[in-house]
Amino acid sequence: MNAMDATLSTPANAAGPAEIRFENVTKTFGRMGGGDLFKAVDDLNLEIRPGELVAILGKTGCGKSTMFNMIAGLLEPSQGKVEVSGHNPFTEFNWFRGKIAIVFQNDRLLPWRTAIQNVELGLEMLEVPKAERHATAQRWLTQLGLGGHENDYPHALSGGMRQRVSIARAFATNAGILLCDEPFSALDEMTGNRLRAEFANLVRENGKTAVFITHSINEALQIGDRIVVLRRPAKIAYDVKLPRNADKAVQEEIRLKIQAVLSE
Amino acid sequence: MPGAVLLGRIARTAAPFVLMAVAWQIASLFFPPYLFPSLVAVFWRCLEILTHWSQLVDVLATVSRILAGLAGAFVIGAAMALAMARSKAVDGFLSPILTFFQGIPALSWVVFAIIWFHGIEFRIFFIMVLTTLPAFTFQVLGALRAMPKDLVEMVMSFRPSRAKIFRVMVLPSILPEILTAWKVNLGNASRVVVVAELVGATGGVGYQLLQQQQIFDMAGALAWTLQLVFFVLIVQYVLTLIETVAFRYRAVSERSL
Numbered sequence A: 001m002n003a004m005d006a007t008l009s010t011p012a013n014a015a016g017p018a019e020i021r022f023e024n025v026t027k028t029f030g031r032m033g034g035g036d037l038f039k040a041v042d043d044l045n046l047e048i049r050p051g052e053l054v055a056i057l058g059k060t061g062c063g064k065s066t067m068f069n070m071i072a073g074l075l076e077p078s079q080g081k082v083e084v085s086g087h088n089p090f091t092e093f094n095w096f097r098g099k100i101a102i103v104f105q106n107d108r109l110l111p112w113r114t115a116i117q118n119v120e121l122g123l124e125m126l127e128v129p130k131a132e133r134h135a136t137a138q139r140w141l142t143q144l145g146l147g148g149h150e151n152d153y154p155h156a157l158s159g160g161m162r163q164r165v166s167i168a169r170a171f172a173t174n175a176g177i178l179l180c181d182e183p184f185s186a187l188d189e190m191t192g193n194r195l196r197a198e199f200a201n202l203v204r205e206n207g208k209t210a211v212f213i214t215h216s217i218n219e220a221l222q223i224g225d226r227i228v229v230l231r232r233p234a235k236i237a238y239d240v241k242l243p244r245n246a247d248k249a250v251q252e253e254i255r256l257k258i259q260a261v262l263s264e
Numbered sequence B: 001m002p003g004a005v006l007l008g009r010i011a012r013t014a015a016p017f018v019l020m021a022v023a024w025q026i027a028s029l030f031f032p033p034y035l036f037p038s039l040v041a042v043f044w045r046c047l048e049i050l051t052h053w054s055q056l057v058d059v060l061a062t063v064s065r066i067l068a069g070l071a072g073a074f075v076i077g078a079a080m081a082l083a084m085a086r087s088k089a090v091d092g093f094l095s096p097i098l099t100f101f102q103g104i105p106a107l108s109w110v111v112f113a114i115i116w117f118h119g120i121e122f123r124i125f126f127i128m129v130l131t132t133l134p135a136f137t138f139q140v141l142g143a144l145r146a147m148p149k150d151l152v153e154m155v156m157s158f159r160p161s162r163a164k165i166f167r168v169m170v171l172p173s174i175l176p177e178i179l180t181a182w183k184v185n186l187g188n189a190s191r192v193v194v195v196a197e198l199v200g201a202t203g204g205v206g207y208q209l210l211q212q213q214q215i216f217d218m219a220g221a222l223a224w225t226l227q228l229v230f231f232v233l234i235v236q237y238v239l240t241l242i243e244t245v246a247f248r249y250r251a252v253s254e255r256s257l
């Protein structure tokens, strides 16, 4: 990236350019019936490097989704700057085509499309030829264990299967940045655990920069290379890198620290 | 489908019509034919209309006027609804006007059209469009507003072009309401068209009805009316067929409301 970015980075982060950067970001919402503004994100500073899998952890209502929607370009910051790959995700609508993929909390499948047509959605936006996008979608559905369900409509799939389709849809475009907003929180524990493990592998195998929002300490520990704990309104309370293959004792120590921060 | 089930279904569909026919036929036994003609006479008049090109042309003319008016109102209404959904200012401007128009009787449009315009077909088209336009616009607007925000955001997250948003998200999600709107407006249009034909049309069902009235021919009046009713029923049936094919993705509950 360019020289200007380097000067903006804090010395501690100077090792590499940030893929996702929050710079003094505040987001306020107008309350129904006027009156005072409600602050959901408060002067947030955060940098995420390429290839990192960051778990963002915080209690419900602390502004995780708000922060997430600003990275996704669905919301605009009230103050400060959000940058993704050096660009503004809210204003540079077309520049980000094919660069960010999202897994939402609910599957958000289009009910009028079959499983495979749903997976092809992002590829259609990228003008990928029909035969190729069909093959790619087929490959991702098979990889996620949905072979044989290509032509099922969403209403005929279980919750876990639907979320698998939505993960396939996100991976199919091969975007470098993957954003997930509590994608497994609506699933039962067994389905969630299995999908979590598969998901973390897929992210690492495909070398993606990933932001994973969660309200569960266990999930954050199981998925993240790094855990960022937010307090309410969203501001960093604790930021820790998890050593790869950390042993039980280290994990426990981090867990206790997070618990302490969250109960403040 | 087993024969018995099919028969049962036909019986249920036919029952209300059979009942009406029987009631009419009984009335025809007690009243003179110029009040309640026998259904047999009405049937032969219907057949006569359908088998004589000179009369069938009148039916086709009216049908084309209905379809042209609806198509015009739909195109204009959909365009206005899109603009209203996109901009609060446009909505604030057009909504009161359309609501105002909704209160104007079809007959008033007939009078205005006669005073303002010369061509008969244009007058009819103008009346048909203006009487169905508000409903079409509000129905399409409602469908656009009811698009699930979740799904729209998901689609937008892929950063589609405007054309893609329309094809992938907007069209499939409002299609059910559009079909319903057509069904509703079709009924309205077939009732308005005969009034619109009073602007001086020298052909069409409305013109023929006027002729029957002048010679007190009740069987003829009924036969001509039935042509329009049949037309509405046929189009409704086609729209329902389209619905069952196009919306087979919908989950059906085994328990009804």
Ligand SMILES: Nc1ncnc2c1ncn2[C@@H]1O[C@H](COP(=O)(O)OP(=O)(O)O)[C@@H](O)[C@H]1O
Pocket: A029, A030, A031, A038, A039, A040, A058, A059, A060, A061, A062, A063, A064, A065, A066, A067
């Ligand atoms: N569009 C909005 N308008 C008003 N308030 C909002 C809006 N979106 C979120 N909020 C408020 O901002 C706070 C943070 O919401 P959110 O980011 O969804 O939290 P989380 O995802 O961490 O549970 C909540 O108190 C919520 O009520």
Ligand SMILES: [Mg+2]
Pocket: A064, A065, A181
């Ligand atoms: Mg949330």
